[in-house]
Amino acid sequence: MPCYRCGVRQTDPVRGASPWRRGVRRETQVLICPTCQREHDLDLDHCESCGSTTLICRLGEVECRSCGAVRSARTDRPTDPATLVSAGAPGLSEEVAAALTRVLGRHPTP
């Protein structure tokens, strides 16, 4: 994963912990390179409880590594169309049934 801000690629740490930092920005897990960590306009999400930016984003929730507060990610973004289809969008089953009827009508089973 490259740095979200400048796009530089992470290199393997020589020894010990990576100087790269993880954070959450607009509820997306991001990596920040050592250079960009010195900037003050990182625009990272903050913990609503303690204000820390050491957050991790998991499926549908954001957890604070500092105080442990967990909040669910906002759901104000448009739903993925693929989710609607797998959930059984209205009209789809009728279409499938009609298609099956056409196929079965041409090739009647004995």
Ligand SMILES: [Zn+2]
């Ligand atoms: Zn960077």
Ligand SMILES: [Zn+2]
């Ligand atoms: Zn916190």
